[in-house]
Amino acid sequence: MNLAALGEENVRTWGEYVSLHFEGREFTNREQQRAANRAANALARLGVGPGDRVVVMLPNCPEVLQAYAAILKLGAVVVPVIFLLSPEEVCHILADAGAKVAITSPELQDKLGSFPGATVLVGGAGPGARAWDELVAREADTRAIVDRADDDVAVILYTSGTTGRPKGVALSHDNLAANARAAASLYELDRREWALMVLPLSHSYGLTVMNAGHVLGTRGVLLRWFNPGLVLETIQRFRVQSMSAVPTMLVYLLHAPDAGRFDTSSMRLWGSGAAPLPVEIVEPFERKFGGRILEGYGLTEAAPVVAAHRLSGVRKLGSVGQPIPGVAVAILDDDDRALPAGEVGEVGVRGRNVMRGYYGLPEETARALRNGWLHTGDMGKLDADGFLYIVERKKDLIIRGGFNIYPREVEEVLYAHPKVAEAAVVGVRDPLMGEDVLAFVALRPGAAATEDELIGFCQARLAKYKCPKQVRFVDALPKNPVGKILRKELRALAT
CATH class of the missing domain: 3.30.300.30 (ANL, C-terminal domain)
Known part of the structure; x- marks a missing residue:
């Protein structure tokens, strides 16, 4: 299967509807698919084909979603890059991935250094680069999806490694599709109501929120980046009911000036992941804004969601919830034997969501994938009800x-x-x-x-x-x- 099929299945399952709002513009799901097809045709003219790596380094915008879908439709590999990285880090990723094309903006082009591949710029022009708008405007809006094997690599996400150099986590089409469907199965809200999308689409957490949205047929208001005042204003304007965030965002919102003047009574769910949630903020946050904060746990190597709380289920503060469907978690001792409830050991993960490996790093891969388990490096424990507690993140992380x-x-x-x-x-x-x-x-x-x-x-x-x-x-x-x-x-x- 090809991960891009999730977007086309969305249109077939739910029909055409307004699926995205961004800075005053609305897009239907069918319009986004047609835009992705035009982009795929344009990238194909640049020589992009199955297995080629394409870097996308942009802040959140509709073109990010279109580019991801276009690259996948061609059977190529998406390499999302956080635009906050330094030029040295970006150049390392370009070289390590062997990128054929880089899609970025005029403001970020300098970070590419002397990149020898084709450069495509969204939102303007630049030296030696092609303009996205011009490339896609002349293309047809139909494109057949290239079939891929389930275990073919779909996305390479770079995360800092113990060597001090970013290392690529290779995730397959099945890794990401399985995780999106499992995460979507936990959703208990009205799909017709708006969700707020503020996580970077270059982050594994943001990617899964996007993919799960295809499965669920939800509607999202996309923000270019996080701004507390704009988040609260958007919640009030669109009567947003859910938002996925990292804990720091929730802390910013809690202490935002004049936060009390915004009506956030529509909110039912604040998802929290990617870092430990300070338990002490939960009660004052929920009292101030309404809804429930539900913490989960994941890591890029697990595509990324491993455990989560359900909105209608029991919430145990300090816990990251229970393993999601299709994912097994064990607490392992130094010999990879499962420990009983209550004992602390390394969190091991098993399931279709577990990465193919670290791109071009077989020894690192062998260290992480041993005896049938992904060794997370995180220390944790399970209670008698199967709730997971992260006792300590990776020792030095x-x-x-x-x-x-x-x-x-x-x-x-x-x-x-x-x-x-x-x-x-x-x-x-x-x-x-x-x-x-x-x-x-x-x-x-x-x-x-x-x-x-x-x-x-x-x-x-x-x-x-x-x-x-x-x-x-x-x-x-x-x-x-x-x-x-x-x-x-x-x-x-x-x-």
Whole structure:
């Protein structure tokens, strides 16, 4: 099967209806399919065919949805890229994926560097690039979907790896379709009412919300990016009933100025995922805005949803719910044996949603996929009712506002500074972002540097959200007898 079939099935199942609203414009599901067909025909003229990788780096807009569908219709592979990444990170992804075409905007084109493939720009023109509007305008609005095997790769999502370089998570057509259908089966709201789409469509969470919407025949108001005031205004205007978010967004909304003047009484469901939800915000948030916050759990390698709460079911605060249909979860010991309820171990996941592997990284894949389980690296426990609790995220991983930051990636940049002798990065609790980045730095003998200097050095080389918020200078980093940095001691110093 081809994941693009979900969009065409949507039209056949539900008929033509207004499925999308974006910045004053409305689109029917059939119009979106026709636009995707024109885009597919245009990309085919650029030589895109089955298996080719196409990067899409844009903020949320209808063209993102059209581009994804177009690429998939051709049997090619979608490579979504978060537009917040630095040029160095973007260039690595382009090269690692072997991208044939990059679709972006004039404002972001410089991040492509000396990309040798074809560049297509949405919303304007640029040097050496083709304009999206001109390419698609002259194409026919029909296109047959190229058939693909269930396990053929449909999407490669890049996530920071332990090597400090982004690594591609290869997800198949069946991975994503199965996860979308399973997530959709939990939906208990009126499909004719509006849902708010504010998650980045370049994020695995946003992708699944989009795919589940095809299955359900729902209607979405799409925002270019998150803005608390605009979110509340949109909820009031469209009588929105549901929104999926990361916890940081919910914190921003809770503390938004004049939030009380907006009518959010239509809201029934606030989905929360991609990072741990601070339990302490749930009661004041629901009292202020109405509806229920339901937390779930997932990871890109699981396409991504693993566990969730049901709106009509029991909610256990602190839990991320129960495994969704078709997904098995076990708590594993160091020998991959399942532990009984209440005991803490590594969360293992099994099901059709589990990735094909890390693109071009067989050794990394073998480490993650062992003995029939996806090893998440997250520590958790199951209770007697099968509810999953994440006790500790990946030991060194920092999750800032729903975005994953691996310390080594930041540390390697700090080590590149000529005045730095040693560096280590840890996460510190932040009431707004969930976690933020704290760097411990030991300078070279006789060297002098300021906090602003090192933060600025990082900002020139990394996405801003990955950069340290604070830098603490120390004489030396704590180490064990074999020279390994003791992060546990650094975390203790950070509190």
